[in-house]
Amino acid sequence: MSEYVYADNAATTRLSDAAFEAMKPYFTEYFGNPSSLYKLGAASQRAVDKAREDIAGCINAPRPTDVYFVSGGSEADNWAIKGAAELGLKKGKKHIISSRFEHHAVLHTLEYLEKHGYEVTLLEVHEDGLVRPEELEAAIREDTALVTIMFANNEIGTIQPIKELAEIAHKHGVLFHTDAVQAVGTVEIDVQELGVDMLSMSGHKFHGPKGVGALYIKKGIRLPSLIHGGAQERGMRAGTENIAGVVGMAAALKEAVENIPERNARLTKMRDRLIDGLSVIDRSRVNGDRVHRLPGNVNMCFEGIEGESLLLMLDLKGISASSGSACTSGSLDPSHVLLALGLPHEIAHGSLRLTFSDENTEEDIDRILSVLPPIVERLRSMSPLWEKIVNNSKD
Amino acid sequence: MAYSEKVMDHFANPRNVGEMPDADGIGEVGNSKCGDIMKMYIKVKDNIITDVSFKTFGCGAAIATSSMATELVKGRSIDDALQLTNKAVMEALDGLPPVKVHCSVLAEQAIKAALSDYYTKQGIDPEPIVGKISECEECHLH
Numbered sequence: 001m002s003e004y005v006y007a008d009n010a011a012t013t014r015l016s017d018a019a020f021e022a023m024k025p026y027f028t029e030y031f032g033n034p035s036s037l038y039k040l041g042a043a044s045q046r047a048v049d050k051a052r053e054d055i056a057g058c059i060n061a062p063r064p065t066d067v068y069f070v071s072g073g074s075e076a077d078n079w080a081i082k083g084a085a086e087l088g089l090k091k092g093k094k095h096i097i098s099s100r101f102e103h104h105a106v107l108h109t110l111e112y113l114e115k116h117g118y119e120v121t122l123l124e125v126h127e128d129g130l131v132r133p134e135e136l137e138a139a140i141r142e143d144t145a146l147v148t149i150m151f152a153n154n155e156i157g158t159i160q161p162i163k164e165l166a167e168i169a170h171k172h173g174v175l176f177h178t179d180a181v182q183a184v185g186t187v188e189i190d191v192q193e194l195g196v197d198m199l200s201m202s203g204h205k206f207h208g209p210k211g212v213g214a215l216y217i218k219k220g221i222r223l224p225s226l227i228h229g230g231a232q233e234r235g236m237r238a239g240t241e242n243i244a245g246v247v248g249m250a251a252a253l254k255e256a257v258e259n260i261p262e263r264n265a266r267l268t269k270m271r272d273r274l275i276d277g278l279s280v281i282d283r284s285r286v287n288g289d290r291v292h293r294l295p296g297n298v299n300m301c302f303e304g305i306e307g308e309s310l311l312l313m314l315d316l317k318g319i320s321a322s323s324g325s326a327c328t329s330g331s332l333d334p335s336h337v338l339l340a341l342g343l344p345h346e347i348a349h350g351s352l353r354l355t356f357s358d359e360n361t362e363e364d365i366d367r368i369l370s371v372l373p374p375i376v377e378r379l380r381s382m383s384p385l386w387e388k389i390v391n392n393s394k395d
Numbered sequence: 396m397a398y399s400e401k402v403m404d405h406f407a408n409p410r411n412v413g414e415m416p417d418a419d420g421i422g423e424v425g426n427s428k429c430g431d432i433m434k435m436y437i438k439v440k441d442n443i444i445t446d447v448s449f450k451t452f453g454c455g456a457a458i459a460t461s462s463m464a465t466e467l468v469k470g471r472s473i474d475d476a477l478q479l480t481n482k483a484v485m486e487a488l489d490g491l492p493p494v495k496v497h498c499s500v501l502a503e504q505a506i507k508a509a510l511s512d513y514y515t516k517q518g519i520d521p522e523p524i525v526g527k528i529s530e531c532e533e534c535h536l537h
């Protein structure tokens with residue numbers, strides 16, 4: 001009974017062996033600064049150039065130089081949004097459109113801009129967790145500077161119609177950014193086909209290292225810098241390059257995009273078996289659309305129990321999962337994502353997110369299916385809220 | 396955020412959990428902010444709390460503090476139980492993370508609510524003895 005199941009791949013992933021091996025030489029052997037003239041520095045520069053080429057290839061960016069390395073998804077989002085806001089301001093545009101269930105890297109950046117005089121419209125995501133293109137079109141104004149909509153949601157995994165949304169933004173001459181942190185490496189991404197102007201990614205979500213990410217910026221968009229200093233990243237983003245980091249991210253992404261269709265077929269089967277198996281639990285529900293959904297994402301609520309106690313019980317049984325209940329993140333508010341779906345507070349407190357990657361197996365699903373229902377039953381047997389729900393339904 | 400071993404022990408193996416059909420007093424308190432609910436049942440004989448049990452909907456700390464609170468009042472006099480503070484519950488659990496302090500307040504209030512109900516059932520006005528049970532300050536801080 002000592003099996004361990006890691007089912008929190010949306011939070012972060014294990015570094016892949018290929019990425020780890022690719023990174024190793026750049027810590028102690030090729031440690032030179034790419035900006036230096038000597039050979040050691042040149043080796044580092046070549047590694048960074050190669051990583052940029054590889055990553056550009058994985059997302060079908062027209063040129064490697066459209067990819068800018070940053071410190072992760074949060075920085076990429078901050079840069080894209082603050083930069084586009086500044087570009088808008090030059091034309092007197094101070095309105096930004098986003099959605100209610102973006103990651104905090106986006107939402108808190110927008111709140112910051114609101115304090116500095118920008119106006120923000122957050123689109124509804126409805127019960128299914130999907131943005132409606134016609135609602136985006138209706139929200140666009142003369143002074144809209146940017147539309148930023150996430151590719152796939154980090155809690156419920158719903159996938160937005162990005163291509164269609166970008167087309168609408170462009171029809172009205174508005175820039176379009178997408179936070180694709182949960183999607184890159186998981187689903188096929190072609191920035192030219194999608195028509196996005198900017199796209200954020202983060203290495204640690206696809207078995208790359210933490211603390212490194214990239215922002216794709218379409219040629220011709222003169223995004224102002226966020227981090228000022230040295231002339232790295234062609235003067236766009238200062239700071240000595242995280243060589244091992246970008247090398248690891250590139251190795252991980254190349255590996256991840258190799259077998260997307262087969263992997264997703266396998267993960268979708270596992271996901272659906274788990275959802276179906278857990279749905280037989282009385283008063284359970286799946287959060288978010290079941291079809292337009294990341295293959296490895298399961299997000300469910302079980303009425304009458306609270307998320308944190310569920311996670312702790314699972315942890316005691318060797319299953320690492322997460323919850324929308326922010327109890328776990330040190331604040332008491334329920335998940336803004338589940339509230340955006342229109343769930344009442346007491347239900348939003350009881351959500352469970354299980355996220356899978358290539359490294360998970362059917363045995364993991366078996367294990368969860370055998371361990372979880374008794375835990376739900378146990379917590380409900382000691383829940384006065386469950387007692388109320390049962391009594392009310394008898395009336 | 397990490398819980399102490401004692402918290403995890405009381406969470407994983409809660410003491411005195413479940414309904415009590417023949418309770419002499421039942422108290423239910425809720426925290427409107429986090430949505431947690433605690434229900435306490437007591438059995439009283441000659442001013443002594445002879446039995447106590449609880450049901451809780453809430454986080455790990457809410458379950459652990461409920462369990463510990465029942466342990467601290469079981470077999471004790473009503474007067475002792477009235478003196479129970481959230482601090483004593485917390486100390487008995489080797490502390491709680493700062494955001495979880497209010498869970499121990501909820502446990503203290505649940506015991507008091509059960510005692511209030513006991514007095515009311517005895518035809519005695521509980522307020523002069525137990526005091527008012529209001530939302531705790533901790534909860535308003537969040």
Ligand SMILES: Cc1ncc(COP(=O)(O)O)c(C=O)c1O
Nearest residue numbers: 072073074103105154181182202
């Ligand atoms: C959708 C989304 N955006 C942004 C981020 C932030 O990425 P990072 O942790 O690399 O800063 C995350 C991950 O936490 C995410 O899931």
Ligand code: FES
Nearest residue numbers: 429431454457498
């Ligand atoms: S978070 Fe509400 S009682 Fe613990």
